[in-house]
Amino acid sequence: MEEPIIQARDLGICFAKGKQKKARVKDLFVRRAANQKGAAQQDFWPLRHVNFDIFPGDAVGIIGRNGTGKSTLLRLITGVLIPDEGYVRREGRVAPLIALSAGFSGDLTGRENVNLVGALHGMSTKEIKSKFDEIVDFSELEDFIDTPLKHYSSGMKVRLGFGVITQLPHPILLVDEALAVGDAAFKRKCQAVIAGLLEEGRTLVFVSHSEGDLKKYCKRGIFLDAGTLETDGTVEEALDAYKAAEKRDAKAKAAKKAAAKKAAEATAAPVLVPGPVEAAT
Numbered sequence: 001m002e003e004p005i006i007q008a009r010d011l012g013i014c015f016a017k018g019k020q021k022k023a024r025v026k027d028l029f030v031r032r033a034a035n036q037k038g039a040a041q042q043d044f045w046p047l048r049h050v051n052f053d054i055f056p057g058d059a060v061g062i063i064g065r066n067g068t069g070k071s072t073l074l075r076l077i078t079g080v081l082i083p084d085e086g087y088v089r090r091e092g093r094v095a096p097l098i099a100l101s102a103g104f105s106g107d108l109t110g111r112e113n114v115n116l117v118g119a120l121h122g123m124s125t126k127e128i129k130s131k132f133d134e135i136v137d138f139s140e141l142e143d144f145i146d147t148p149l150k151h152y153s154s155g156m157k158v159r160l161g162f163g164v165i166t167q168l169p170h171p172i173l174l175v176d177e178a179l180a181v182g183d184a185a186f187k188r189k190c191q192a193v194i195a196g197l198l199e200e201g202r203t204l205v206f207v208s209h210s211e212g213d214l215k216k217y218c219k220r221g222i223f224l225d226a227g228t229l230e231t232d233g234t235v236e237e238a239l240d241a242y243k244a245a246e247k248r249d250a251k252a253k254a255a256k257k258a259a260a261k262k263a264a265e266a267t268a269a270p271v272l273v274p275g276p277v278e279a280a281t
C-alpha cells in the first residue's frame with residue numbers, strides 16, 4: 001500500500017488567548033502547562049484530535065470559517081509550530097506559499113533576497129542560478145531586481161516570494177490564500193503555475209475561502225470546525241458540510257436574538273396598576 005506523504009495523528013495545539021505563540025524547542029521536551037491540571041483559563045485548542053493521511057499527488061482543500069485553525073494546520077505541517085499533542089509527519093520537503101514575503105530582508109536587493117530565500121529553502125547555488133531568470137521573469141521585476149526590498153510595494157514582494165517558492169523542487173506545496181493577493185492578471189499567472197505543479201504530481205494542501213478555487217484544484221476537502229476535523233471527503237462534501245454548519249449557526253443566532261428580544265420586551269412591558277376609582281359626580 002502507498003505510504004502517506006503527510007500523516008496527522010491525534011494532532012493538537014494549544015494557544016493562550018491574546019498571546020502570540022512561537023515554535024519553541026523547549027516544547028519538544030516539556031509538555032505544556034495546558035496539558036496539565038490547573039491550565040490557565042484562557043488557554044484554548046484551535047485544533048485537537050485531528051487525524052488524516054494525505055497521499056502523494058493528492059490535492060486537498062482545507063475549509064472552515066475564520067479562526068478555525070486552517071492556517072495553524074498549515075504551520076503545523078511546515079513545522080513552524082510544534083504540536084502540544086500528537087504529531088504530523090511529512091515524507092518530503094515543503095514549499096510553503098504562505099506569508100510570501102517572510103524570510104526576505106529589506107536591506108538586501110531583490111537579487112540578494114532570491115539567493116537568500118532560495119538557499120534557506122535548500123536550493124543549491126547552481127539551482128538558484130539556473131532558475132533565476134525564470135523567477136525574475138515571473139515576478140516581472142526586471143527593472144527592480146537590484147533595488148533594496150524596502151523600496152518594493154507589498155505586491156512586488158509577494159510576486160517575488162511566489163516566484164521563488166514555486167521554483168522549489170519540493171514535493172509538498174502548501175498554499176494559504178496566496179491566490180487572494182495581487183491583481184487579476186497576476187492571479188491568473190499564479191493559477192497556471194499551481195495547475196502545472198499539480199500536473200507534475202506534487203501534493204497540494206490548499207487553504208481558501210473561494211469555492212471556485214477549491215473546486216478548481218482539489219478533489220478532496222477537509223472541513224475544520226470548532227477545533228476538530230468535521231468532514232474528510234470529496235471537496236463537494238466538505239463544502240456542503242461547511243455550508244450546513246453556517247446555516248445551522250445562522251439559525252441558532254437568529255433564535256437566540258429572538259429569545260433575547262422577547263425577554264427584553266417582557267421586562268420592559270408596563271405593569272398596569274389600577275388607580276383609585278373616582279366617584280361619579
Ligand SMILES: Nc1ncnc2c1ncn2[C@@H]1O[C@H](COP(=O)(O)OP(=O)(O)OP(=O)(O)O)[C@@H](O)[C@H]1O
Pocket residue numbers: 015016018019020021022046064065066067068069070071072073
Ligand atoms: N501563534 C499564535 N499564537 C496564539 N494564537 C494564535 C496563533 N496563531 C493563531 N492563533 C489563534 O488561533 C485561532 C486559529 O487561527 P488560524 O489563523 O489558524 O485560523 P484560520 O482558520 O486560518 O482563520 P482565517 O480563515 O481567518 O484565516 C485564532 O483564534 C487565532 O487568533
